Amino acid sequence: MGEDSKIPKLEDVAEIAGVSSATVSRFFNNPGMVAAATAERIRAAVAQSHYVPNLMAGGLASSRSRLVAVMVPDIAQSIFNATVEAMVDELSVGGDIVMLGLTGIDNARMPHLISAALARRADAIILTGLLTDQATRDLIRRRETTVIETWGLPEDPIDIAVGFSHRAVGQDIARFVHGRGYRRPHLLSASGTRAMERRQGFLDDWASAGGATPTEQVFTSQTRFGHGRAAFRSLRELDERPDVVVCSSDWLAQGLLVEAMAAGVRVPDELAVVGFGNLTMAAEMRPTITTVDIDGARIGREAVNVLRRRAAGEKIEQRHIDVGFRLMVRESA
């Protein structure tokens, strides 16, 4: 406890405890290896000196950073948040931390952020958006970094993918909607790759069920509540009004419902609505929203689980982990 006590290092602790620094290191990284009595002395020394390990030094020596990079388009009101949250929770329990990278809605900053992650020697990189940049993919391959792609199941994942089939979602919705007797669907989609996959799934299945080509509308920005409201109004001007609107987000659905309510249009009798995402609000809305539930937290947990198994030396053959999805049939359709 000197006057201008500097930041204590392993050696200081070792000295206090009367052992070598190697032993203190083992105390932290390999507790089973040090004798009980010694451990006790070290514990005391740590407390006394307020020692906090320097993981930069440790990481350099062991070449394990205990840092996982998580790339997400944004977190403003993102559907990925539950996944990120689950990952952060799960990882920090094990002493790992997450570096959060916001790639932008169009994933433009992805390459830059991947470099940053590699520079920190991240133990793994988890992606929620798509990594299309070939140079970056090559870079990652060369480094043999563990990469987990989530929220989708690309044909040829960089490494391992945890997600579900967006195509199947679209198909299931089509089947459901058709089964319910709706015949004039209108599609409200975001323009992203995945929303487009769901749309295509819907269209394919709808066509093969003999339905007429649905009317539709595509939003190039992130879909929001306001878009749903606006969409409702434009729908009222269509020659042949749809009997069900299939939205690529619950936000759209909610906007639609509020506007329908204000206009006195009965849901689902006059107009049915299907959302996507199963936000908390979807079950609380009036009427409750029929939507597709994705267990985002589970995606996060599975991803971390794969990481742990990898770290434990396990060879993982399975390149696709399908967490599926659930159609939540409620009042709105």
Place this chain on the structure above:
Amino acid sequence: MGEDSKIPKLEDVAEIAGVSSATVSRFFNNPGMVAAATAERIRAAVAQSHYVPNLMAGGLASSRSRLVAVMVPDIAQSIFNATVEAMVDELSVGGDIVMLGLTGIDNARMPHLISAALARRADAIILTGLLTDQATRDLIRRRETTVIETWGLPEDPIDIAVGFSHRAVGQDIARFVHGRGYRRPHLLSASGTRAMERRQGFLDDWASAGGATPTEQVFTSQTRFGHGRAAFRSLRELDERPDVVVCSSDWLAQGLLVEAMAAGVRVPDELAVVGFGNLTMAAEMRPTITTVDIDGARIGREAVNVLRRRAAGEKIEQRHIDVGFRLMVRESA
């Protein structure tokens, strides 16, 4: 480009470029210091070898991690998201990364996460929630780590605070509500420290304006859409019905509005509603929601700005940076 080419290091680049590793290091950290011709050769060598610096080694040597820890209660549907997003954006431009720590709604995991941040030798720690644990505060003080507390202006900040006065928000709302002629407010608050400060501000000001003590309701969990809906119904059972409901979040306000709409209650004529947070949806809701706007992104930018000035060696006297707030008067009140 050997067969089993290992990860290239500074020295490999140096060799290719025909300089010493020190020069390559300077090329990265102090570009102005190396001759143009040399720089060009190094640039080529870097490209050829696909070199990515090892920031763990760099950080160890320079004792600057270029890592900023950001602590947030959660990101599920958090009001802090804009702040976090702004910080991540701003920081990653400068080559810094953010370690995201989720402390839990009650900030229970805060101490553990602070330790993790200190272990990584984070250059700074940014808090959005409150750090009440004394031991942890001491630890931080001892390490002389830069700490920025955001979204509030505590009397005695650990280091520097960037935020606004919750008390003042409550007072302003009280004045506004009173000015509009409402006389029977009902308060819907979350139980957190800050929501309670706003509540107290409201109550104080309301009392001094001669108003009767408002009825109220406190939620111990995070306030959500569903709570607003439920609250509306319980309000209808009060002997003396309120003429305005002051909510501690826009979610509550939205729930209230939807339920009011369904019940055919006219807003604001029969019942006015005031929210807090100015979520995107608040301006899009029907009716649009009168609420309080906090420029969360600005809080993030200001915080990073302080960090940068600190890093540049500037002594910062100002311990409180007030970003203020704006009452957004719209249709609902």
Place this chain on the structure above:
DNA sequence: TGGTATCATGCAAGCGCTTGCAACGGCTTT
């Protein structure tokens, strides 16, 4: 042309930890 300031670079000593290897004492085994 010598003296000196300037610029660019190299040298080498760390930064604080991890870990393979060796050593040591006490036990068990034969």
Place this chain on the structure above:
DNA sequence: AAAGCCGTTGCAAGCGCTTGCATGATACCA
């Protein structure tokens, strides 16, 4: 009683970079 063995610990060589200091090469000035 000699030979192994096991559980603990210490030794010391790095991990890949940064940076103070020294050096050499140029440029500038009188």
